[in-house]
Amino acid sequence: MEIVIKKRGSFVKLTWFRRLKEHIVLDNDIQIQRYVKCHIMLLFGTIMFGDKSAAGVHWKFLPLLRNFGGIREFSWGSACLAHLYRALCRATRVNCKEIDGPLTLLLTWAWIRLPFLSPIPGNPRVFPLANRYHSLAHYRRVLDDLQEGQFVWEAYAVDRIVPGLIPADILHHSVIWSATVPLISFECIEWHASDRLRRQFGLSQGVPQQERNLGHAHGEVLTGPKNEDWSAVHSLWVMQWTNRYSHILSDPLVPLHSPLDIYMQWYRGAYESIFSQITPLNSSNDNVNGIIISNGFSHTNFTPSAVCNKICP
Structure with a gap:
């Protein structure tokens, strides 16, 4: 059977793979392998290596599927x-x-x-459908309130x-x-x-x-x-x-995960310039609409989202 690949630039259309997969008759090993390869390419284009268009998958993966027995030898996870x-x-x-x-x-x-971000929480008394429609402000708030054990x-x-x-x-x-x-x-x-x-x-x-x-x-x-x-x-x-x-990490396992003093010293030193622009919430400064007013300057609240905004503006 002659196969004509429908391409869009450097991408093969996912619709072409879907149609091909639907019409394959699984009556011999070659057809079964072809079916599996189509399914793999669809996984690549939708789940693993999808782009913003969600319409195609790059043709660069095709040669890697040529040897059916060697597909599993690649480190797809990494x-x-x-x-x-x-x-x-x-x-x-x-x-x-x-x-x-x-x-x-x-x-x-x-x-x-x-786990508290999951739309289906572990608590059976919570309504999972209602949990799916929280606002962005809600998720920012729960991340800001994150505690060690969470x-x-x-x-x-x-x-x-x-x-x-x-x-x-x-x-x-x-x-x-x-x-x-x-x-x-x-x-x-x-x-x-x-x-x-x-x-x-x-x-x-x-x-x-x-x-x-x-x-x-x-x-x-x-x-x-x-x-x-x-x-x-x-x-x-x-x-x-x-x-x-x-290059694996091979230190002895420890039962407790409290941070080492040497790490905390490094962390504070590495990000001191960022933290210096942020005022803790428990300060005595005035809090106006979520903004700390101190000495005539405005500082963002000392929360994870605030730190993230400073690191990745």
Whole structure:
């Protein structure tokens, strides 16, 4: 059967994959593999690597599906995470009005780590449908009021997940979840700064390493030659990823997660210039419409959203 691919620039239309998938007759292994490949490309274009148009998926993924038996050998999870980091980075720009990427992953992360944000709470007496329509102001307020025990650091701890929920082959390699390495997906390079979130791996948070400067690789886009060999372009980063087992966090586990004094000293020093512009809510200054008035100057409230606005204006 001859197949004509419907393309839109560098993208293949998702509608074409859907129609092809619907008309495949599953009567032999070749047709079954073709059906699975269509389904994978639809997952790429809608869930894992979707763009703002939600209409197509980049053709760059097609060659990776040529060898059906080798599809599972790629690190799709780290590639998906790289695209999410890239999307979050772009979303901090003042002229960015929308965000793309694997937003399902982002929402799942938020709902697991911050259960009170979930539209379906654990309390059966709460009406889940009504919980879905809170305003933006509500979510900002609950984040500002966040307490220490409300954030779930170790979401995948044995006592928090259903046995067998995580496939055995994935759980077997869980040690590399903490690897401080680059995440690579074609042109996209993002840094997995696990040393800045050590508590999610059951470790005490010490002073993190210096931020890794990815240089021009961080802003790389898919322009220029269509046959670019990204494994050669990013050979330095690929080498670090290949040696990921040498970059895992391996400190002894600790039962308590209270921050170390050395970390708090570093944190205050690193962000002193930001905190100096913010006045705590419990100060004696006057509070007028959510703005602290002090010595003739206006300061934003000392809340997580205020700090975020200062860091990512």
